[in-house]
Amino acid sequence: MSNFKSEIGSLIRQARTEQGLTQKELGEKIGVGEPTVNKYESGKQNLTVETLKRVADALDMQIKITFHK
Template sequence: MTERHSRWERTGSDQHNAAYEEARASLLLGQMVYDRRTELGLTQGELAERAGMTQPQLSRLESGGATPTVPLLTRLAAALDAELDITFRPHREAAA
C-alpha cells in the first residue's frame, strides 16, 4: 500500500511554528497589559471599565487567551495612560 490516510499525515513544522509564534505574541501582549495595570495599581475591573470591556475579557487577554483588535489596543493604551506603538521591523539576520 502506498496511499496514506489523510488523518495520519503529520502537519508541517511551519504550521506549528506559526501557531507557536502567535501564542507567544498573545502571551507577551497579555504580560505587558498586566505589568502596566499593576504598575498603575489598577484592578482588572477598573482597567476593563476604563477600556470599555468586561473584566472576563481583560482576564482572557492578560492570560494570552484572546487576540485584541487594533481599536481595542487603542482603548487599552488610553486606559493604561500609555502610547500604542505598532511597528514592523525586519527580521534579524542570522549570525554567520
C-alpha cells in the same frame, strides 16, 4: 502567534498593576468585563487594534509598532 498574544498580555498586566488598577477597573475604563481583561492578559483572546488603542489610552500609554527584517 499565541506567544505574541501572551507577550502583549504580559505588557498589559504589567502596566495595569504598576498603576494600581484591578482587572475590573481596567475593564470599566475600556468597556469590557473583568473576565475579558483576564483573557487579554493571559493571551487567550485576540485584541483588535481598536481595543489595543483603548487599553493604551486607559493606561495613559502609547502604542509603538515596529517591523524588523
